[in-house]
Amino acid sequence: MRDFPSCFGENAVQISDSSSSNGNKTAQNLVTCIYQCRFRGKSCLITVTWSKNLMGQGLSIGIDDSSNHCLCKVDIKPWLFSKRKGSKTLEVESSNIDIYWDFSSAKFGSGPEPLEGFYLAIVCDKQMILLLGDMRKEAFKKTNVKQCHSSAVFIAKKEHVYGKKVFYSKAQFSDNGPVHDLMIECDTIGTNDPCLIVRVDTKNVMQVKRLKWKFRGNNTLVIDGLNVEVFWDVHSWLFGTSPGSAVFMFRTSLSTEKNIWASQPICDPSVLHWSTSQRIRESQSHQFGFSLILYAWKQE
Incomplete structure (x- = not known):
């Protein structure tokens, strides 16, 4: 010591x-994860926050550039009875960022993060920026991106226990x-x-x-x-x-x-x-x- x-x-x-x-x-019952990724050849940070409340599970995604400027942020509302799969397209610096998710078969523990049976994919210019979850084949098929490893690095996590x-x-x-x-x-x-x-x-x-x-x-x-x-x-x-x-x-x-x-x-x-x-x-x-x-x- x-x-x-x-x-x-x-x-x-x-x-x-x-x-x-x-x-x-x-x-709040939430978990925040930060990944260092590449966006249009530049380094960026992607923040993924999983939340859980009386309304169900929810998800928030934020992308910051290397100068700590927020490029975009999107909230996927908590769900209980709504459809647990979908996609959103955001325009950032004249490029489209596509976010795909499928939690229809996801299994959860006591926390807000899904444990298995899901994917969360972030795509830009037909390149996989970030891919989370164990349903990798389904994610590549849905996003129409060639199967390759993203350069994302998991650098930090914040959790309430x-x-x-x-x-x-x-x-x-x-x-x-x-x-x-x-x-x-x-x-x-x-x-x-x-x-x-x-x-x-x-x-x-x-x-x-x-x-x-x-x-x-x-x-x-x-x-x-x-x-x-x-x-x-x-x-x-x-x-x-x-x-x-x-x-x-x-x-x-x-x-x-x-x-x-x-x-x-x-x-x-x-x-x-x-x-x-x-x-x-x-x-x-x-x-x-x-x-x-x-x-x-x-x-x-």
């Missing part, structure tokens, strides 16, 4: 999100690596000395004692031969006046050099701000791999 930053305080290792600052009542003292998620830290089960355990009720435990595939890989003093910090794990840096911020669990979320980040680095955040003051709250997409682009240029951000909401 690294020594906890001496400058820990109200702004140390701050990971923020608009939905996490308004209490548990405003937390819920529990009383145990929180679960999954992560694949490399493109061809295994999918790991993540478990975060922390009992903050009825104990004077809370302890934070992180397990990967049931194996205890990190333990933080004296959590009231170390409510924010970072540590480095080795998973699948990769350095995985873990950041945590559980201030709202321990000292919040209203129910809020703790925040965890798991981030891989493909470089043996120190990453760009490590060279900056740990007390700077903008260092880990999710909405700063420029940080994501900088991380890619510094050979970063994949980032997973979990907002953990305690339920009573």
Whole structure:
């Protein structure tokens, strides 16, 4: 365990999100995924947000160019009884972007993301920009695109998880690596000395004692031969006046050099701000791999 930053305080290792600052009542069951893709020969970021509410599942797609300018955004409304397959065409910079989806046979778990039996395809100029899901043959047949691998790279994911003292998620830290089960355990009720435990595939890989003093910090794990840096911020669990979320980040680095955040003051709250997409682009240029951000909401 690294020594906890001496400058820990109200702004140390701050990971923020608009939905996490308004209490548990405003937390939504949603998952946001960011992919680095190529659009007309240029790098772009495609954000796919899966949501789930009383009306059913929904989907939002946004495409930003390399200068952080929004090229387009489309919402596919939540469905319960409506048709679960369709397409939309958007005009962007004199080009058509076609979005195709088929969730008619999709299987869902407890979260908003479909697990199998679906495809989501984004096509431009007869080229597959992004293809998600296991129904690849059906997607290529529908889009009339020659079967080839898209150059899309999955670079970041943000997820809201819920529990009383145990929180679960999954992560694949490399493109061809295994999918790991993540478990975060922390009992903050009825104990004077809370302890934070992180397990990967049931194996205890990190333990933080004296959590009231170390409510924010970072540590480095080795998973699948990769350095995985873990950041945590559980201030709202321990000292919040209203129910809020703790925040965890798991981030891989493909470089043996120190990453760009490590060279900056740990007390700077903008260092880990999710909405700063420029940080994501900088991380890619510094050979970063994949980032997973979990907002953990305690339920009573």
